[in-house]
Amino acid sequence: MSGYFSDLYHGTKSLLVGLGVTFKEMLKPTVTVHYPRETLTITPNYRGHIELVSDEKTGGSLCITCGMCARACPSACISIHSEKPEGSKKKILTGFELDFTRCSLCGICVESCPTDAIAYSQEYNLAGYSREEFHMDLLGRLGKGGGSLT
Amino acid sequence: MDTAFLPPELLRMLIAALFVVTVVFVNALFMVYAERKIAGHIQRRPGPYEVGWHGILQTLVDGIKLMTKELVIPRDANRMLFRVAPLLAFTPVVMPFLVLPFSENLTIIDMNIGLIFILAMASLNVMAILVAGWSSNNKYGLFGAMRSVAQNIAYEIPILLSLLSVVLITNSFSMRTIVEAQISGLWFCLLQPLAFIIYLIAALAETNRAPFDMPEAESELTAGFHTEYSGMGFGLFFLGEYTNMFIVSSVAVAVFLGGWSGLPLPMDAWTGAFWFLLKVYILMFIMIWVRWTYPRVRFDQLMNLSWKYLIPFALLNLIVTAVIVKL
Numbered sequence: 001m002s003g004y005f006s007d008l009y010h011g012t013k014s015l016l017v018g019l020g021v022t023f024k025e026m027l028k029p030t031v032t033v034h035y036p037r038e039t040l041t042i043t044p045n046y047r048g049h050i051e052l053v054s055d056e057k058t059g060g061s062l063c064i065t066c067g068m069c070a071r072a073c074p075s076a077c078i079s080i081h082s083e084k085p086e087g088s089k090k091k092i093l094t095g096f097e098l099d100f101t102r103c104s105l106c107g108i109c110v111e112s113c114p115t116d117a118i119a120y121s122q123e124y125n126l127a128g129y130s131r132e133e134f135h136m137d138l139l140g141r142l143g144k145g146g147g148s149l150t
Numbered sequence: 151m152d153t154a155f156l157p158p159e160l161l162r163m164l165i166a167a168l169f170v171v172t173v174v175f176v177n178a179l180f181m182v183y184a185e186r187k188i189a190g191h192i193q194r195r196p197g198p199y200e201v202g203w204h205g206i207l208q209t210l211v212d213g214i215k216l217m218t219k220e221l222v223i224p225r226d227a228n229r230m231l232f233r234v235a236p237l238l239a240f241t242p243v244v245m246p247f248l249v250l251p252f253s254e255n256l257t258i259i260d261m262n263i264g265l266i267f268i269l270a271m272a273s274l275n276v277m278a279i280l281v282a283g284w285s286s287n288n289k290y291g292l293f294g295a296m297r298s299v300a301q302n303i304a305y306e307i308p309i310l311l312s313l314l315s316v317v318l319i320t321n322s323f324s325m326r327t328i329v330e331a332q333i334s335g336l337w338f339c340l341l342q343p344l345a346f347i348i349y350l351i352a353a354l355a356e357t358n359r360a361p362f363d364m365p366e367a368e369s370e371l372t373a374g375f376h377t378e379y380s381g382m383g384f385g386l387f388f389l390g391e392y393t394n395m396f397i398v399s400s401v402a403v404a405v406f407l408g409g410w411s412g413l414p415l416p417m418d419a420w421t422g423a424f425w426f427l428l429k430v431y432i433l434m435f436i437m438i439w440v441r442w443t444y445p446r447v448r449f450d451q452l453m454n455l456s457w458k459y460l461i462p463f464a465l466l467n468l469i470v471t472a473v474i475v476k477l
Contacts, residue, residue: 004458019443025191025192025193025194027191031194
């Protein structure tokens with residue numbers, strides 16, 4: 001019998017406190033977002049798939065085609081195509097492809113890039129009907145809104 | 151009107167039947183929506199929002215979906231009992247509407263055993279759950295059914311005892327007499343506060359709602375007794391649950407909260423139903439509020455609450471009431 005009435009008292013009290021908490025929460029405004037119509041602003045720390053950064057002066061890519069990212073990638077999902085035009089000292093980038101189906105979003109490519117030509121995008125609405133949709137031509141995306149994401 | 155063709159008593163029956171069916175369905179539609187909305191806001195989200203203005207048509211659409219779905223019967227189930235159980239769950243919860251005193255004139259029948267009739271019908275609900283769980287031939291279903299039986303045995307006693315202490319005062323089981331006793335005197339929730347609280351707690355357990363939803367217990371028994379039910383079979387259980395909420399709230403209002411009495415309205419004999427329904431829906435709001443506040447109790451806690459707290463206090467209350475009435 002010991003604790004019979006104190007259990008009753010404390011139990012009832014804590015139940016009433018609980019009801020008070022939920023009632024107060026009910027009157028507060030909702031915190032969720034009506035998704036398709038409203039979206040949250042994505043934090044700069046968000047790690048989406050990689051995206052080429054555009055050069056502010058030329059509008060092209062900062063990439064010097066060194067291939068460090070492709071070599072650093074543990075899943076081998078980056079392939080870089082480049083060519084050296086006649087009379088030029090530098091190679092220029094002709095294609096930068098990302099096989100996002102194999103990417104593990106580790107970010108080693110971003111860290112290894114010597115010219116900071118790669119950044120994370122903030123795109124999270126990724127859905128498609130075929131895997132080919134995720135073989136991304138990053139150079140083609142550059143300048144179509146893709147490159148402006150830094 | 152040709153009274154020989156349609157005698158007034160038959161007309162009254164037809165209107166009553168129509169009224170009951172309407173109340174049952176409209177109440178369920180409204181309560182499911184209210185429950186989801188209130189649950190949403192307690193969890194700081196908007197609840198149903200997409201179908202109609204603020205999701206107002208959501209339950210209607212859900213209802214249509216349920217009706218168009220196939221009723222799947224498991225191969226090893228007892229086919230006849232499996233089919234009968236949803237009807238058995240739905241019929242007894244509709245019957246108590248016959249004696250509920252909505253207002254002075256809006257009472258279908260005023261039986262002199264009204265309260266006992268309601269309690270008898272309410273206890274039949276357990277049978278339906280047992281039949282459903284048993285005939286499903288499913289371990290979760292059987293567990294849910296067994297829990298429901300144990301729980302209802304434990305909680306029917308405090309309900310009876312708490313209502314009995316009111317009956318001792320009014321000397322009548324007729325719902326109308328009980329309400330009229332409160333109009334001329336005090337509401338019984340003031341005269342019998344302990345019985346009122348015990349009734350509310352036990353009624354919550356009687357409707358199998360959280361925190362006493364042991365028979366369903368999503369996280370333990372998938373869906374308990376209605377695990378195997380789909381389509382309108384499940385729909386009838388669902389309808390039964392919300393109608394049951396309405397019934398226990400109505401009994402609480404009629405017995406403890408003064409029934410149709412309230413501030414005077416024009417045409418009092420009819421419009422008293424407004425006060426009755428207002429009180430019923432306030433009680434139902436409290437039931438929803440409680441559901442979304444408390445976690446589910448464990449089975450031993452459930453039994454402890456009934457046998458160690460509710461029943462002794464209800465007995466004590468009954469004895470004290472009996473002594474005072476006798477004096």
